[in-house]
Amino acid sequence: MPFDPKSHVSELLTAALSSVAPEHASTAILLERPKQASHGDFASNLALQLAKTLRANPREIAQRLVRELAVSPWVDKAEVAGAGFINFYLAAAAKSQVVAEILSLGDEYGKGRLGNGKKLQVEFVSANPTGPLHVGHGRGAAYGASLATLLAWAGYAVSREYYVNDAGRQMDILGLSTWLRYLALFGEQVPFPANAYQGDYVIDMARQIRAAHADRYLHPAAAVLACVPPPEPDPEAHLDGLIKAAKDLLGEDWAYIHQHALTEQMADCRADLEDFGVHFDMWFSERSLFDTGMVAKAMERLEHNGHIYLQNGAKWFRSTSFGDEKDRVVQRDNGLYTYFASDIAYHLNKFERGFDQLVDIWGADHHGYIQRVRGALQALGCDDSRLNVVLVQFVSLWHGSEKVSMSTRGGQYVTLRELRGEVGNDACRFFYMLRKADQALDFDLDLAKSQSNDNPVYYVQYAHARVCSVLASPQGAAFLAQRTADVAMPASVDLASLSGEREMALCARLAAFPEVVEAAARDYAPHAIAFYLRELAAEFHSYYNAERILVDDLAQRTARLALAAALRQVLRNGFTILGVSAPESM
RNA sequence: GUGCCCGUAGCUCAACUGGAUAGAGCACCAGCCUUCUAAGCUGGGGGUUACAGGUUCGAUUCCUGUCGGGCAUGCCA
Numbered sequence: 001m002p003f004d005p006k007s008h009v010s011e012l013l014t015a016a017l018s019s020v021a022p023e024h025a026s027t028a029i030l031l032e033r034p035k036q037a038s039h040g041d042f043a044s045n046l047a048l049q050l051a052k053t054l055r056a057n058p059r060e061i062a063q064r065l066v067r068e069l070a071v072s073p074w075v076d077k078a079e080v081a082g083a084g085f086i087n088f089y090l091a092a093a094a095k096s097q098v099v100a101e102i103l104s105l106g107d108e109y110g111k112g113r114l115g116n117g118k119k120l121q122v123e124f125v126s127a128n129p130t131g132p133l134h135v136g137h138g139r140g141a142a143y144g145a146s147l148a149t150l151l152a153w154a155g156y157a158v159s160r161e162y163y164v165n166d167a168g169r170q171m172d173i174l175g176l177s178t179w180l181r182y183l184a185l186f187g188e189q190v191p192f193p194a195n196a197y198q199g200d201y202v203i204d205m206a207r208q209i210r211a212a213h214a215d216r217y218l219h220p221a222a223a224v225l226a227c228v229p230p231p232e233p234d235p236e237a238h239l240d241g242l243i244k245a246a247k248d249l250l251g252e253d254w255a256y257i258h259q260h261a262l263t264e265q266m267a268d269c270r271a272d273l274e275d276f277g278v279h280f281d282m283w284f285s286e287r288s289l290f291d292t293g294m295v296a297k298a299m300e301r302l303e304h305n306g307h308i309y310l311q312n313g314a315k316w317f318r319s320t321s322f323g324d325e326k327d328r329v330v331q332r333d334n335g336l337y338t339y340f341a342s343d344i345a346y347h348l349n350k351f352e353r354g355f356d357q358l359v360d361i362w363g364a365d366h367h368g369y370i371q372r373v374r375g376a377l378q379a380l381g382c383d384d385s386r387l388n389v390v391l392v393q394f395v396s397l398w399h400g401s402e403k404v405s406m407s408t409r410g411g412q413y414v415t416l417r418e419l420r421g422e423v424g425n426d427a428c429r430f431f432y433m434l435r436k437a438d439q440a441l442d443f444d445l446d447l448a449k450s451q452s453n454d455n456p457v458y459y460v461q462y463a464h465a466r467v468c469s470v471l472a473s474p475q476g477a478a479f480l481a482q483r484t485a486d487v488a489m490p491a492s493v494d495l496a497s498l499s500g501e502r503e504m505a506l507c508a509r510l511a512a513f514p515e516v517v518e519a520a521a522r523d524y525a526p527h528a529i530a531f532y533l534r535e536l537a538a539e540f541h542s543y544y545n546a547e548r549i550l551v552d553d554l555a556q557r558t559a560r561l562a563l564a565a566a567l568r569q570v571l572r573n574g575f576t577i578l579g580v581s582a583p584e585s586m
Numbered sequence: 587g588u589g590c591c592c593g594u595a596g597c598u599c600a601a602c603u604g605g606a607u608a609g610a611g612c613a614c615c616a617g618c619c620u621u622c623u624a625a626g627c628u629g630g631g632g633g634u635u636a637c638a639g640g641u642u643c644g645a646u647u648c649c650u651g652u653c654g655g656g657c658a659u660g661c662c663a
Contacts, residue, residue: 030602030603032602032605033602034606035601035606035608035609036606036607039606043605043606045605045606048605048643048644051643052642052643057643058643081606082605082606083605083606083643083644084643085605085606128663130663165663167663168662168663169662169663170662170663171663236662286663312661313661314661316661325588325589325659326659328661329660329661330661331661332661333661334661336661338660338661338662338663339662339663340663343663364590364591364656364657364658365657365658366658367589367590367591367657367658368589368590368657368658368659369658370590371589391590391591391657393591393592393656393657394656394657434598434599434600435598435599436599436600438591438592439591439592439599440591440592440655440656440657442598444598455625456611458625459611459625459626461625462623462625462626463626465623465625466622466623466626468623469622469623470622470623471622472622473622475622476622515602516602519602522603523602527600528600528602531599531600531601531610534610534611535610538610541626541627542626542627542628544622544623544626544627545618545624545626545627545628546627546628548621548622549622550621550622564622585623586623586625
């Protein structure tokens with residue numbers, strides 16, 4: 001176990017506490033890193049917390065605690081400040097030793113045991129495969145991927161999953177849209193419904209089908225429209241009529257059109273996400289829930305537990321028993337299950353797969369949905385506290401001060417692919433991560449496309465490139481070669497000459513990384529990593545401008561190169577969590 | 587109407603289970619490159635944390651109310 005100054009200080013304080021107030025010896029010791037350097041390296045508010053129960057002045061309690069502190073070579077001094085804080089000032093050696101630890105742990109530095117190997121699933125994106133992913137999906141993808149990696153770093157056994165909505169009406173509409181475009185290629189003009197999928201990718205799929213199978217799926221427009229109600233007054237009924245006509249006329253061939261559209265869109269979606277650096281361990285098919293009888297099984301179980309009733313020909317789940325504002329239909333009067341029904345089965349399936357913890361990442365428009373899913377899980381006898389739902393707020397696109405309106409059906413939206421092409425993956429991933437998930441994000445395309453240095457990702461990557469440049473110098477290369485030769489004793493670097501104010505600040509920042517990772521994982525807040533990296537980069541840029549790393553004195557140069565190498569390592573580890581690349585030159 | 591989220595510097599956002607003088611970036615002003623990458627650094631002005639109460643040693647944080655913004659409130663998915 002490497003020496004950990006924080007635990008050391010914590011132990012010192014615990015010992016003092018058991019001497020001053022034995023009856024409170026079990027009080028948890030919380031040490032925070034003060035915002036101001038003048039407040040020391042660690043601060044404890046222990047005395048303030050005890051003041052009430054001990055009915056004593058917090059400053060006096062703090063004084064007694066400080067008097068009882070054992071002398072330690074790692075602590076220069078401890079003093080009482082403010083209302084009753086105890087500030088600890090570490091010795092330089094206690095602060096600089098983190099450099100050796102980082103160099104020793106390398107890619108592992110920052111990983112923790114919070115998750116304790118528990119099985120955790122993160123389900124995210126899960127967009128309907130009815131068209132290209134847009135910038136809103138991109139946010140969910142970036143958030144989910146970073147969160148999943150973050151949780152893996154925190155010690156969870158993480159599984160990343162995409163729920164494919166390959167059953168249901170939206171897919172039927174996509175199949176229909178494709179078929180209508182296909183008919184149009186042959187001059188069969190069925191007026192294209194306003195509520196069908198308008199995008200050009202639908203026409204592309206129609207062309208592919210024509211190229212592969214010529215006129216096999218051709219039917220006259222008159223036959224298609226024969227029994228279809230007009231688009232007015234009910235456009236949805238019109239659409240359903242067209243779907244029915246397609247299924248009737250095409251028979252077995254309908255499945256081909258439907259499947260072709262699904263396969264194409266999923267392949268496109270998958271490639272898009274892979275290019276974005278977002279990987280999944282499992283693509284879970286909604287249709288498989290029906291094929292394997294999971295939906296029927298889940299419904300039977302709800303019914304058996306007495307949570308289902310019949311009304312107006314439909315089956316209702318009594319979700320009001322679980323705090324929902326109204327009951328919900330799970331099976332319509334036409335016998336078809338609702339999306340809610342398959343989602344219940346899906347979540348039941350997740351529990352049956354033995355995950356200790358589930359994280360669902362949904363768009364903010366789904367928040368009314370949380371209560372009913374939790375209710376269903378409770379009704380099924382599952383412990384719904386294992387499920388955590390994160391709502392990712394919307395992304396609004398702007399051209400300067402003008403808002404871009406987005407509509408999936410209308411085909412008027414900016415795709416993730418377009419955005420990536422304009423600003424690059426790194427800027428995309430980092431930009432998405434600069435806001436908390438529950439905060440609406442305004443994405444200014446003009447700014448993002450301007451290639452200016454306004455985007456903070458450059459600032460952080462630049463720090464990495466600068467360090468690499470220094471390490472690529474002859475002296476830097478010699479240092480790295482020496483280290484490679486010394487793998488058996490990675491901690492043998494002499495760090496005694498690290499003592500400057502900026503060096504100590506940099507060390508403190510590096511030492512905080514594992515805590516930042518753990519806190520970010522606990523809060524499902526990967527944005528904290530982005531903010532940390534920015535602060536770390538700022539600390540380094542400041543140091544770099546104030547001090548020279550490649551000085552003549554060998555001991556000092558070696559120590560500073562070690563510090564630089566440690567910084568490079570932590571930047572890389574942070575980039576890994578965020579899915580951002582670490583360029584060696586810019 | 588009801589429920590959830592949000593309101594912090596001119597703008598975009600932070601603030602570690604409630605902590606010390608509320609912090610960054612952008613924008614604005616003034617400086618720093620014949621020496622390791624100036625996509626950088628140093629300094630400066632900028633705030634009644636929407637408003638009013640409450641809880642306590644202490645509130646941007648927790649509670650109540652008011653005002654303002656977003657989202658939801660389908661036998662769509």
